[in-house]
Amino acid sequence: MQAVSTVQRSHLLPRRRVTAILVAWIFFIYLMGQWPGWQIANHVEPRILGLPFIFVWATAWWGALLATMIIAAWKVWK
Amino acid sequence: MAAEWAGPTLAVVGIYIALVALVGGLAWRRLKVNTEDFWVASRRLGFLVTFLSISATYHSAFAVLTSTAVSATTGVAWWVGSFAWTTVAALVVWLIGPRMWHLGRKHGYITLADMIADFYESRSLRVLVAIIMAVFVVPYVTVQAIAYGLILDIGSGGLIPYEVGALALSLVTVAYVILGGQRASSWIDVLQGIWMYAVVWAVAILVTFVAVGGPGPLIDRILETKPDLLTVAGTGFSAPLALFSLVLLFGLALPITMQHLQMKLYAARDPPTIKWSSVATAIYLSSIYIPAIFTGLTVAYLIGTGAFPSMATITAQYGTSDAALPLLAVQYAPAILVGVLFAGALAAAMSTQDNFLMATAVVVTHDIYRKTFRPDANERFVVNSGRLVMIGLAFLGWFFAILRPGLILDLVALSVAGVLQFVPAVFCIVFPAKRVWLTKTGIFVGIVIGEIVTLVTLFGPRIGVPIEVNPFTLHAGVWGLIANFVAAFVISLFTPSPSPETVERIHGYLEKQLYGGKTGPERPASGPVTAADGGSDQG
Numbered sequence A: 001m002q003a004v005s006t007v008q009r010s011h012l013l014p015r016r017r018v019t020a021i022l023v024a025w026i027f028f029i030y031l032m033g034q035w036p037g038w039q040i041a042n043h044v045e046p047r048i049l050g051l052p053f054i055f056v057w058a059t060a061w062w063g064a065l066l067a068t069m070i071i072a073a074w075k076v077w078k
Numbered sequence B: 001m002a003a004e005w006a007g008p009t010l011a012v013v014g015i016y017i018a019l020v021a022l023v024g025g026l027a028w029r030r031l032k033v034n035t036e037d038f039w040v041a042s043r044r045l046g047f048l049v050t051f052l053s054i055s056a057t058y059h060s061a062f063a064v065l066t067s068t069a070v071s072a073t074t075g076v077a078w079w080v081g082s083f084a085w086t087t088v089a090a091l092v093v094w095l096i097g098p099r100m101w102h103l104g105r106k107h108g109y110i111t112l113a114d115m116i117a118d119f120y121e122s123r124s125l126r127v128l129v130a131i132i133m134a135v136f137v138v139p140y141v142t143v144q145a146i147a148y149g150l151i152l153d154i155g156s157g158g159l160i161p162y163e164v165g166a167l168a169l170s171l172v173t174v175a176y177v178i179l180g181g182q183r184a185s186s187w188i189d190v191l192q193g194i195w196m197y198a199v200v201w202a203v204a205i206l207v208t209f210v211a212v213g214g215p216g217p218l219i220d221r222i223l224e225t226k227p228d229l230l231t232v233a234g235t236g237f238s239a240p241l242a243l244f245s246l247v248l249l250f251g252l253a254l255p256i257t258m259q260h261l262q263m264k265l266y267a268a269r270d271p272p273t274i275k276w277s278s279v280a281t282a283i284y285l286s287s288i289y290i291p292a293i294f295t296g297l298t299v300a301y302l303i304g305t306g307a308f309p310s311m312a313t314i315t316a317q318y319g320t321s322d323a324a325l326p327l328l329a330v331q332y333a334p335a336i337l338v339g340v341l342f343a344g345a346l347a348a349a350m351s352t353q354d355n356f357l358m359a360t361a362v363v364v365t366h367d368i369y370r371k372t373f374r375p376d377a378n379e380r381f382v383v384n385s386g387r388l389v390m391i392g393l394a395f396l397g398w399f400f401a402i403l404r405p406g407l408i409l410d411l412v413a414l415s416v417a418g419v420l421q422f423v424p425a426v427f428c429i430v431f432p433a434k435r436v437w438l439t440k441t442g443i444f445v446g447i448v449i450g451e452i453v454t455l456v457t458l459f460g461p462r463i464g465v466p467i468e469v470n471p472f473t474l475h476a477g478v479w480g481l482i483a484n485f486v487a488a489f490v491i492s493l494f495t496p497s498p499s500p501e502t503v504e505r506i507h508g509y510l511e512k513q514l515y516g517g518k519t520g521p522e523r524p525a526s527g528p529v530t531a532a533d534g535g536s537d538q539g
Helices: A017-033 A037-041 A053-076 B006-030 B035-043 B047-058 B061-074 B077-107 B112-120 B123-155 B162-212 B215-225 B240-257 B259-267 B271-287 B290-305 B311-318 B321-332 B335-373 B379-401 B408-420 B423-430 B440-463 B476-492 B500-515
Strands: none
Touching (some): A053 B077, A053 B271, B006 B162, B006 B335, B035 B162, B035 B335, B035 B379, B047 B240, B047 B259, B061 B077, B061 B123, B061 B162, B061 B321, B077 B112, B077 B240, B077 B259, B077 B271, B077 B423, B112 B123, B112 B335, B112 B423, B112 B440, B112 B500, B123 B259, B123 B321, B123 B335, B123 B379, B123 B408, B123 B440, B162 B215, B162 B290, B162 B321, B162 B379, B240 B259, B240 B408, B240 B423, B311 B321, B408 B440, B423 B440, B440 B476
16 A cells, blocks of 8 residues: 655656756766767777777766766756 | 885874874864764764765775776776766765755654654664664675785785784774764764875876886787777676676665765755765766776786786785785885875775774664664763674674685675665655655565575575576676565555655655755754654654
């Protein structure tokens, strides 16, 4: 038996459009930086600053995630 | 004859321990002997302390020692994988931390079991959660004692035997935490967090340049000798489901269901503090693994040239391949930096050990003794009992450490797999919905089944159960979580939910705090919950 609460909408669902967009963007970052995204970048060449391409690829998506978090904390989810 | 680095190493470690004692002493002078101040520092920790405390606590000796050992065999895959679970951990803190903070402050929660028992109205659930928490903490405490022993053994060039080092530093850790509680632990975490981060980067840069000539030449040589380390194999550690498991274990479960980290969320001053701590934590937790790639690849290259002992040799000599980084440092870094590295590794281990000791003590004295048997127990008695529990647990961790149980990563994963089973219970509380889908009976049975499935999947093959370890590369804890969730959901369909009053008191409060404005006065930061606050009597 499930109790019915006065909560109008699940807290797992975004309530603002900007939140939905940010959540989707963060998922996209993980899909690209992790599986399956890393499969398209899983090679050493071209090396960037002497580093393997896959390393730079993952680092770039990590940087994008950090930038997203900073912007979200600063401007969106105050 | 002692090794040349032994003197400087022991001197730096001595300075480090003196600093720890100094900060611990300052925190002790501020301590009020009541549970609210001892366990959650009166819920007043600011951004810098919260951020560095969460970061230093999250990263144990695992981050400093194991990361090099693992990246020596997995290469860049370590970075690709580790950035996922470390950033997910930070996002989880951001998402769930403020919710736990609101409930903790309103209802006086100190532990995870407080929140679960209050929402599901179940004393037996409180005891179950507390017992599992206490049991699965032991491997984690053991891990840190292993690190103490290894570091002092290698750092002193064998002058301080592994067993003696493990015991001595366990006692140092327990000393400052029993004196100053959460405040001492968190303040010292700041020192430890800065130290370990700086030293990991410094040693990696130095060793890479001295041993191979820098990152560029290192990549060139690895490309010639072990090119597989420069791409993601997609098997073993880096198999998609294996990485997904690690994200669930270290990204989801560790920050919200492990008592030591979860208490940090209650101790923060306010939700913005948690939010900004989460952002800073994401940067810290991930970037500390970048230097590990270079030290790991350096180890791999040197093993190939014969200039460094193989992983098998290291494991045979020290009981674990985690000794690779200390050995690399003593071979290629100046003696004084070796000392700084060893102190940094100690900082990583201590900053986790202290919080685990405290977390277990609070579980035993607060959840089991006070809340279950003696609700009228004296505050001072509860705090002092907690201190005794910490001493006992430190000895237990040391005892298991001298048995040298193996790679730190495996032990840490076992610990977190146990508490991963609390995730459905926590999610159902902190993410209100129109319906409460899980009940106390469902949660109870789900957790029990989850733990059984985890242990059978992990240890079954050793006792003849016809099953492979971590089937399909998915960790045993995740199989446990799947079984847990299915059982909890099905049983909840036929068993009574929490009362509407409790659901409204907790879910209704979260709804109003997060989406509908404030509804009443907050209780004082360190004062008791009163009827006037609208708080419960569960805290």
